Amino acid sequence: MQKHSFYTRLAIHAVLIILAVPFTMPLIWMISTSLKTKEQIFPNEVVTSISGFLAEWRPSPVRWANYAEGLRYVPFPLYLRNTLMLCAFNVTGAVLSSALVAYAFAKLQWRGRKLIFSIVIATMILPGQVTMIPTFALYRWLGWYGTYLPMIVPAFLGNAFFIFLLRQFFMTIPDDLCDAARIDGCSEWGIFWRMMLPLAKPALATCALFQFLGTWNDFNGPLIYLNDQNKYTLAYGLQQFLGSYGSEWALLMAATTVFTIPIIILFFLAQRTFIQGIATTGSKG
């Protein structure tokens, strides 16, 4: 686009700054609350002046103990370990299986390829509620209720969105490259494992990141399948904390902050992967 005039630029800055206020305030308020004392959170009189309101943003005194206490209500180390364990399995499973399947769709010739691919894409619009009950009954019958298996096993069977994304990526790699390797006597597995996977690293990273987020944030899986407190994940543990101590706002905000910060750090570390991943979702679809 052409360069904007000085006044246009000024106007854009003004609009963006005004809009940025409601987008940033909640997160700052979350951190501010997480450091306040009960007395400051529940004042005897509500704030009615601007100066009083501005003073509200600064916790005084700063109460770091909220973090220690909040994380005791949510047994943080235990739930973190559970969550990370699930993340590790799901990321490995989803990325590997989806890459394998995507390679079959992009580079192998086999009867039924088109049909299976259309079915995989069609499942993306299938509401989870439709399969939820028989799937639950199936897991119960298998004796998997109350274990992590219902949340891990499906990850190893490919993710429709990742398959789509990786297939797009594999299709940009010239067929000649695979053919040359085949002539050199390389097996399909060899081509996939030694050539395709290393080439697809950026796309694999995108999938790994999304799967990590998906598992970290997942609420419905633990809600339906876990019944033992010691197995809870952070997301589910936080909701349980809310359920039992709904007015301990400082402690709740401390726990919420600790639960959210890793995701925000991850965003800053992997900004490019994040943005490109989300961007390709829409423009290639």
Next chain:
Amino acid sequence: MARRQNLTGWLFASPVVIGLLVFTGYPFLASLYLSFCEYDIFNPPTWVGLNNYRILFTRDPLFWTSLKNVLYYTVFAVPMGITFGVALAMLLDAKIKGISVYRTIFFLPSIVPVVATSVLWLWLLNPRIGLVNTLLRLTGVAGPTWLGDPAWSKPSLIFMGVWGVGGSMIIYLAGLKDIPVTLYEAALVDGASTWQRIRHVTLPMITPVIFFNLVMGLIGSFQYFTQAFIMTGGGPLDSTLFYALHLFYQAFMYLKMGYASAMAWVLFVIVVAVTAVVFKTQGRWVHYGR
């Protein structure tokens, strides 16, 4: 040779084939069967014919309530998401200093985990000491009780949804970046105003992205669940009892799994119908190709 190739292909695709059979195909058909049964998970299902559907349509007022609630949410949240997302993306496409800082600011809320967002907004919307009503009080407005008021509970959730618009904003932004500069240059040569450029170049060129977000937004909106489950549990006065929430309670609280399966199939038919209608309109407003 061809047989070998076939075998290799199916082998590589086997994870998804197994997944489709065991975790999609089988449950899909099984839930259709269960929708004609009484089933409490502990005892084998017993066939009751169309009974579940009959109760659903004639004797369960909450079915209609939950359907109305989800339609209300969809009708407001989806268009608002698209409008704000596109407008914000256009602003953030500007070539000005510090634009990447702005982009980060608008994007961050969308990656906050849904459970965290829900807990946080429950606090922000606290009627007496929440941030929102404190701000309103400064301007002399007595804010409503938000999630405690049947008239404001759904709008509260819609506002919260707009806060997470950053995810789709990034998709629109990518769409804007794909528009060839030559199109704008041509429009400039023809003497088009800023508004005309937006109306006749920018918007038509990103209609495929809008279409994608519309379809995904509609499908997601009909399944709206987690935020309501965490924040309101369906209240007050069932004003946030969304369809998926009603279904979940029937299945896992009352163990009416057959009834919930019937609800799931009604949802499936609605989602397919809505998607089909949206796809039908595609030719009229979505511009593909260069």
